[in-house]
Amino acid sequence: MDSLEKFATEKLAELEAQHLRRWLVETDRTEDAIAIRNGKRLISFCCNDYLNLSQHPEVKQAVIAATQRFGAGAGASRLVSGNHSLYGELEAALARLKGTEAACVFGSGYLANLGIIPALVGSGDLILADALSHACLLAGGRLSGAQTLIFRHNDMAHLAELLRIHRKTYRHCLILTDGVFSMDGDLAPVRELAEIAHACDAWLMTDDAHGIGVLGDGRGSSFADGGKADVPLQMGTLSKAVGVYGGYICASHAVIDLIRTRARTLIYSTGLPPGVAAAAIASLEIIARGPQLRAAPLHKARRFTRAMNLPDAQSPIVPLIIGDAARALALSTMLEEAGFLVTAIRPPTVPDGTARLRFTFTAAHQDADIDRLASTLQMAGLT
Numbered sequence: 001m002d003s004l005e006k007f008a009t010e011k012l013a014e015l016e017a018q019h020l021r022r023w024l025v026e027t028d029r030t031e032d033a034i035a036i037r038n039g040k041r042l043i044s045f046c047c048n049d050y051l052n053l054s055q056h057p058e059v060k061q062a063v064i065a066a067t068q069r070f071g072a073g074a075g076a077s078r079l080v081s082g083n084h085s086l087y088g089e090l091e092a093a094l095a096r097l098k099g100t101e102a103a104c105v106f107g108s109g110y111l112a113n114l115g116i117i118p119a120l121v122g123s124g125d126l127i128l129a130d131a132l133s134h135a136c137l138l139a140g141g142r143l144s145g146a147q148t149l150i151f152r153h154n155d156m157a158h159l160a161e162l163l164r165i166h167r168k169t170y171r172h173c174l175i176l177t178d179g180v181f182s183m184d185g186d187l188a189p190v191r192e193l194a195e196i197a198h199a200c201d202a203w204l205m206t207d208d209a210h211g212i213g214v215l216g217d218g219r220g221s222s223f224a225d226g227g228k229a230d231v232p233l234q235m236g237t238l239s240k241a242v243g244v245y246g247g248y249i250c251a252s253h254a255v256i257d258l259i260r261t262r263a264r265t266l267i268y269s270t271g272l273p274p275g276v277a278a279a280a281i282a283s284l285e286i287i288a289r290g291p292q293l294r295a296a297p298l299h300k301a302r303r304f305t306r307a308m309n310l311p312d313a314q315s316p317i318v319p320l321i322i323g324d325a326a327r328a329l330a331l332s333t334m335l336e337e338a339g340f341l342v343t344a345i346r347p348p349t350v351p352d353g354t355a356r357l358r359f360t361f362t363a364a365h366q367d368a369d370i371d372r373l374a375s376t377l378q379m380a381g382l383t
């Protein structure tokens, strides 16, 4: 066996022994929260399509119409000839929603973070990141060459202490956090973060992948408490509640122009297909006109947390920490047998020893299904 084959085979065996090997399982999604897996119809509680907009007739029609009219792909980077006119419309809608001067759309949320962070900071600068920040925020930080320090999850005293000790040694400072933590469902104290950042001349960037469409009247985590936190860099994705694909950042004109000029994942990657941009515009319109739709995922999540005697959900994401990866996998199989799709989330996606079931709630979930999910878990000894 050559060394590449040997490396791959041995590495897989090692991961399998730790219950950390991963598999792609074919899953077809049909209407609302239904997934078809191994020929079986399951109610999915692990999809980020919080408003079920990926299945919405108007959104699907927007993809079809724009594709018929403009073609299937963008054909080039936006900086060359791929900057379709639909992009401007989509960016204007995002800026309006987030209350900023401008916005810039990327190929995905992951690509956005890999592009934005190195465009803003580099060697000689400091990044302070929440310990539970999404992998792509940390990857963007690493790519930037800035010094990255981690503060304990949502611990503002720790952040302030790190700033007091280290801020003066560096030119610029960027604070990174999820607005809604993707694997825990709790919220960052965005208003407090904004105040701390302001006091230390640090720039606050929130990754609001799970906030747009479902929190703060659909405007995201900066608006979750009813006001508007002063967050100069609001990043997010179009692939969750918006139901389509793509990443974005909302900021001032000057910051967006700099990102358009410098973000390598924008410059050296092809623009989103026109159909995707058109679908995202259609979704944002549905979000804008649907206060009940926007509020529904959080209500459903709270129905579940109440049934499970857990603290009230703060977002549509509710984790049940199991600890052991093998046990989390076994519980996921048990739920599948009961008709529910809930994937086990294991390290390194979450810290060692905190493997979990991660439940996500969407507007289309039926109350009776949520109640049956909770009673199934309770019968398995989880309360």
Ligand SMILES: *Cc1c(COP(=O)(O)O)cnc(C)c1O
Binding pocket: 108, 109, 110, 111, 134, 136, 178, 182, 207, 208, 209, 210, 237, 238, 239, 245, 246, 247
């Ligand atoms: C899903 C997610 C991303 C990545 O977004 P994609 O558009 O799927 O690439 C980034 N950040 C957070 C917090 C996420 O949950």
